[in-house]
Amino acid sequence: MYGSNPLQGVKDRAAADVPGVQDLRDAGERREHAVPKKAVRIRDEADYDGVLIMRLCDVHCHFFSTRFLEILTGGLPDLPEADRALEVSHRLGWDFPGSADGLADRWAAELDRHGVARAAIIASIPGDEDSVAAAVRRHPSRFVGFFMFNPTQGDVGGRLRRALGELRLRGICLFPAMHGYRLDEERARDVFAAAAVHNAVVFVHCGVLTVGVRKKLGLPSPFDLRLGDPLALATTAARFPQVRVIVPHFGAGQFRELLMAVDHSPNIHIDSSSSNSWMKYYPGLTLDAVFRQALAVAGPERVLFGTDSSFFPRGWQQPILAAQDAALRAAGVSDEDRAKIFGGNFDRLFPLS
Ligand SMILES: [Zn+2]
Numbered sequence: 001m002y003g004s005n006p007l008q009g010v011k012d013r014a015a016a017d018v019p020g021v022q023d024l025r026d027a028g029e030r031r032e033h034a035v036p037k038k039a040v041r042i043r044d045e046a047d048y049d050g051v052l053i054m055r056l057c058d059v060h061c062h063f064f065s066t067r068f069l070e071i072l073t074g075g076l077p078d079l080p081e082a083d084r085a086l087e088v089s090h091r092l093g094w095d096f097p098g099s100a101d102g103l104a105d106r107w108a109a110e111l112d113r114h115g116v117a118r119a120a121i122i123a124s125i126p127g128d129e130d131s132v133a134a135a136v137r138r139h140p141s142r143f144v145g146f147f148m149f150n151p152t153q154g155d156v157g158g159r160l161r162r163a164l165g166e167l168r169l170r171g172i173c174l175f176p177a178m179h180g181y182r183l184d185e186e187r188a189r190d191v192f193a194a195a196a197v198h199n200a201v202v203f204v205h206c207g208v209l210t211v212g213v214r215k216k217l218g219l220p221s222p223f224d225l226r227l228g229d230p231l232a233l234a235t236t237a238a239r240f241p242q243v244r245v246i247v248p249h250f251g252a253g254q255f256r257e258l259l260m261a262v263d264h265s266p267n268i269h270i271d272s273s274s275s276n277s278w279m280k281y282y283p284g285l286t287l288d289a290v291f292r293q294a295l296a297v298a299g300p301e302r303v304l305f306g307t308d309s310s311f312f313p314r315g316w317q318q319p320i321l322a323a324q325d326a327a328l329r330a331a332g333v334s335d336e337d338r339a340k341i342f343g344g345n346f347d348r349l350f351p352l353s
Contacts (some may be wrong), residue, residue, distance in 0.1 A: 054339055056116045056321070057346035060248055060273035060306030063107070063121040064213070065131035066097045072125055073217065092216055095312040104135035108142050110315045118346060120306075122173055122203075123147040133167035144350045146171030146203055150179040151187040157194070164198035170350060171201040171246075176227040177209045183232040192240040201244045201349060203271075206230045207252030208278055213310075230254050230268075234261035237268050244349055246271050248306065250290055253278035259297045266302075269349075270294050272324055272341070273306030287323065288330035300337035304345045 069085040079087055089096045097103045111119060121143050123132040129147045136145040147163055149172045163169045172191055174183070181187050183204065195202050206228040214221050230251055237245045248271040251258030255278075262268045272291070279285045294303055305324060307317040328338050 054335075055343035055347075056114075057305070057343040058111075058116055058119040058273075058307050058309070058316075059246065059271050059304040059346055060308050061107070061119045061121050061316075062124045062308070062310035063103065063128075063132050063135060064094070064097060064124060064311050065100055065103055065128055067100070067131050068123070068125050068128045069097070071127050072213065072219070076217065076219070088217070092213065092311070097312075100131040100134040101138055103131075104138045104143070106312065107135070108139045110312075111142060114316050114318055114321075116316065117343060118142055118144065118350070120144045120146050120171060120346075120350070122171075123169075124310075126150045126153070129163045129167055129169060133163075133169060136168065141352055144171065145169035146173050146201075148173045148175060149191065150175075151191050152179050152181050156187070156190055160191070160194040160198075164194065164200050169200075171203050173203040173205070175205045175209065177205070177223040177225050178211075178221075180224060180227065182227060183229060184235040188236050189239065192236055192243050195243045196240055201246060203246045203248065204228075204233050205252070206233060206247050206258065207249065207254040209252070228252070228254070230257040230261040234264040234268065237261070237265040241265070241267055243267060245269060246304065248308070249274050249276055249278060250294060251278075253281050255282070255290065255293075259293065262298045262302065268298075269302045269304055269345070270298055271304050271306040273320070274308040275320065275323075287327035291324075291327050291333065292331040295331070295333065295337070300333075300340045301345055301348075303341050304349075305342045 066085040069088045073079055073084060073088050086096050107119070107121065111117075119142065121132055121135060123129050123146065126148055132143075132145040132147060136143045145168070147169050149160070149163070151174070160172070164172075172195055174188070174191065176183050176188070192202060194200070207230075208225060209223050209228060211221060230247060233245070233247070237243070245265070245268045247258055247261075247268060250270055250272065258268075258270065262270065272294075276287060276290065279287070279290065291303070305321075307320040309315065309317045325338070328341065333341075
């Protein structure tokens with residue numbers, strides 16, 4: 001059986017000792033954190049003949065900042081104005097996020113602990129772009145900044161220019177079911193046009209949408225699930241072939257439609273993140289079958305590993321890695337293709353600048 005910790009029982013070595021594993025961090029970061037961990041070492045239990053070196057990048061983490069908690073709970077009447085985020089984190093049983101810089105340091109240390117080289121971190125509510133931008137400024141070779149964007153409100157062009165230009169964020173996250181627009185309408189096309197100008201990625205949540213933190217706080221979530229349609233996305237994605245698109249959680253229940261969209265538009269990528277509980281909608285479906293089918297349609301260059309990690313003290317979701325690596329092995333995926341899924345594709349989509 002695959003152990004709960006892939007590092008267990010494996011002699012730990014600094015990445016610098018490992019041939020072919022480069023330390024891609026900038027000099028300042030190397031000085032601050034003397035022990036680089038650039039690759040996860042995965043023991044191959046089937047035909048074990050040493051330690052498999054695999055660079056690991058996570059395309060889906062949420063940066064749940066203090067500002068995120070403040071904006072999220074803006075409408076809740078029973079919270080104090082001062083120390084609002086502190087009170088909310090108590091209610092949630094989370095550690096208080098503190099400053100964006102402090103939270104960025106905590107995430108960088110957490111990635112070190114798990115041997116994760118780089119991660120995309122998402123500003124998970126409109127208006128929290130600055131927190132993620134601060135984290136990226138602090139650890140530019142560890143984090144790629146994404147931000148949730150609502151194209152139905154405010155000065156769309158101005159906000160996108162600021163986030164992608166001045167703040168240097170690299171991924172626009174769309175949640176059409178939450179914000180109420182179609183992926184094939186003009187407002188969505190405007191987002192793709194801006195992404196093309198700034199060479200940004202568009203991340204689009206399709207399928208079923210539940211936001212755990214909203215549920216836990218009793219916030220209403222009147223989402224229109226029909227709007228998270230991969231086929232409507234394919235229509236827009238095909239008009240902007242230069243814009244790379246990522247759909248999380250294998251389409252979150254719209255697996256077949258996502259595979260059709262992927263077949264239609266070669267710029268659509270799949271993220272494997274979360275526990276993928278949407279599989280309950282398909283009788284008998286297993287994660288290895290999901291990977292096998294995704295790879296058969298999208299190919300190994302268009303599937304990216306992600307966890308959907310979000311808050312502390314839980315931290316980075318190592319069990320997701322264990323489950324996904326086990327599924328990829330069960331699906332008979334080669335080491336070369338696993339290396340693309342676990343890190344190579346991320347580095348290609350988000351080259352270190
Ligand atoms: Zn997520």
